[in-house]
Amino acid sequence: DARVTQTPRHKVTEMGQEVTMRCQPILGHNTVFWYRQTMMQGLELLAYFRNRAPLDDSGMPKDRFSAEMPDATLATLKIQPSEPRDSAVYFCASGQGEDSGNTIYFGEGSWLTVV
């Protein structure tokens, strides 16, 4: 059963520490999204990639966040330095093809708490 895999599932870290979240998209999917979910803001699109190239990262705070796809099987989202306001659930999702109507599939999320 193909699925999007995210690690870590849960992370508690101190303010100022670096946090790296990883995502393995479904094999064959060439589009990867990073979303952040909070009670106040809902689901915010941080960045998305197609064929490993970033298409849009306008939703991501550039000063501390960075997203990359080192290869087709790995997407990373890094926060450095982390702040308490970064506490949220970070979801990765992947989809296939160029068609914007293709379904995307979500991972189970990385629950981040910054204290």
Add this chain to the structure above:
Amino acid sequence: AQSVSQHNHHVILSEAASLELGCNYSYGGTVNLFWYVQYPGQHLQLLLKYFSGDPLVKGIKGFEAEFIKSKFSFNLRKPSVQWSDTAEYFCAVSNQGGKLIFGQGTELSVKP
């Protein structure tokens, strides 16, 4: 820029009641429309989607949605809700570039 607006933040219904959740979007071009559901503590799952053709779309678990282009709306409906439908529901829109934007979500609580 595209945006999605869900009118109801929290809806409370009794079992067997009918459900309609509102969703309006803002985007000038061709769009694809989705409803996702998130059960407590879980990730988002696709309920249904509209690409083209019949504006009345049927999804899983008895849900359906109607695309009304003139109103920029894509409301979700279910004739009779069950306690197991308690979840958060998200409307989403993607443009031709594949950028998928979500609404704020509607929390549905169904009382047994």
